[in-house]
Amino acid sequence: MLSEKSDFPITGQTPEGKKAKLDVGAVHGEPSQPSLSIPRFVALNPADCDLDFEIGFNGLLGSSLYEKGFAYCWSGARANAGIKRGKYCFGCKIISKQPVIMEDTPPAERHECRVGVSRGDNAVGSLGQSLHSFGFGGTGWFSSAGTFHNYGEPFGVGDTIVCCIDLETKPASIGFFKNGKWMGMSMQFEVVDSPIIKHLVWESAFFPHILLKNVVVTLQFSLEDGLEGVEGYKPWFSAIEDGKALPGPTFSEVHDCEVIMMVGLPSSGKSTWAEKWAKEHPEKRYIVLGTKLILDKMKGPGRLYSYGGRFERLMESATEVFNTLLPMASKLPRNLILDQTNVYKNARKRKLKSFLDYKKIAVVI
Structure with a gap:
């Protein structure tokens, strides 16, 4: 548990009072x-x-x-x-x-x-x-x-x-x-x-x-x-x-990045394929963005979920986090794998709309 004392009165800000942002x-x-x-x-x-x-x-x-x-x-x-x-x-x-x-x-x-x-x-x-x-x-x-x-x-x-x-x-x-x-x-x-x-x-x-x-x-x-x-x-x-x-690793330009969209029914093997592909291509530094990644980020030090024990609320929160990260990801020069079912055309169009400068690849399972 962290104590209450702080050198800076404005939480989450730099000494100059500016909120930390990714440059x-x-x-x-x-x-x-x-x-x-x-x-x-x-x-x-x-x-x-x-x-x-x-x-x-x-x-x-x-x-x-x-x-x-x-x-x-x-x-x-x-x-x-x-x-x-x-x-x-x-x-x-x-x-x-x-x-x-x-x-x-x-x-x-x-x-x-x-x-x-x-x-x-x-x-x-x-x-x-x-x-x-x-x-x-x-x-x-x-x-x-x-x-x-x-x-x-x-x-x-x-x-x-x-x-x-x-x-x-x-x-x-x-x-x-x-x-x-x-x-x-x-x-x-x-x-x-x-x-x-x-x-x-x-x-x-x-x-x-x-x-x-x-x-x-x-x-x-x-x-x-x-x-x-x-x-x-x-x-x-x-x-x-x-x-x-x-x-450490470096990046070039956004238009050189790629987004891979997984398409397939639940439990068809999408996450398994995505994790294997990312592991086999470390030079790409893929981020496998999906509910599973976010659930893993919510796990506590003992690898147990730390969200109050209510799975429905956990999933609702994970979906909210995903929907926030997706448009953010489209503005950053990173290679991505979108690991969701994506079986509906309108959902695929909506998610890829902001990835204009990316190379787009579909992997159908």
């Missing part, structure tokens, strides 16, 4: 295989975040949509520079809570934050849930591969968490500081390269990763960002100076 001008359309063009600075990556994740304040401010059904959704993002060797650290300060109405949810589950690292081939919504991701949550739990254990102390608004990863020693290790206090090593692990399909440099690198629900945070990748030095670990930005940084 679409800094995003480039279709995902392309990155060259070894290392970024000049470290920031949250607009090409490697959830659709409802918002980035602002020079790429260091992170938040997500929180109105109505979005209040129940986790939203994640990674940084634009990863590492495969070295000892580096970065910080995350929890700035404020976002105002939500969640009377059917325990207070401790209304505002949450998880900080850590993950390998580039992991989904941005799965920090601590997948095999090569490691996250420390505000409730005082550490998780990896969906396994949770008590670790450190709970943290909340006003606290700063520094994540330290050591890829020099074998096995590798990860640990965290809270407000300058060492929480101890949280886990040792073996570094295993991703089974690269498309020879993408970011698939096997580890990136700073945050997963949020109804909070606003600022990231610290350098001393200039406010990161306090940690003995034995360099600021994450130093990986660029050391020649050890690897770039």
Whole structure:
């Protein structure tokens, strides 16, 4: 559960008082295989975040949509520079809570934050849930591969968490500081390269990763960002100076992107096909947008739905979130798979109306 204190009186806003927004001008359309063009600075990556994740304040401010059904959704993002060797650290300060109405949810589950690292081939919504991701949550739990254990102390608004990863020693290790206090090593692990399909440099690198629900945070990748030095670990930005940084995915232009529309009756295998296709084409960075994705975003840390136990309301909220994300997605340079039945012509026309500049593909099952 996050505490009530805050450095900024206006919830969900930057220090300048401007609401955090995704800087679409800094995003480039279709995902392309990155060259070894290392970024000049470290920031949250607009090409490697959830659709409802918002980035602002020079790429260091992170938040997500929180109105109505979005209040129940986790939203994640990674940084634009990863590492495969070295000892580096970065910080995350929890700035404020976002105002939500969640009377059917325990207070401790209304505002949450998880900080850590993950390998580039992991989904941005799965920090601590997948095999090569490691996250420390505000409730005082550490998780990896969906396994949770008590670790450190709970943290909340006003606290700063520094994540330290050591890829020099074998096995590798990860640990965290809270407000300058060492929480101890949280886990040792073996570094295993991703089974690269498309020879993408970011698939096997580890990136700073945050997963949020109804909070606003600022990231610290350098001393200039406010990161306090940690003995034995360099600021994450130093990986660029050391020649050890690897770039995350990037995008080109919207008109180079594609939207795949699944068409078929319920339980015909659409979701199975879509997930398999997305996994086999990691260079495309497909977002499989459908009710299943949104239900997964509404799952709590134990992979249980956190929406008050009423499935009808859960589905109603998930549909509302989908209908909000769809027009948003048409304005962002991302490759999409629309995973719904889409059996009616008028529904297909309505959903694709805003995707004028996209290449449109139908997959009928």
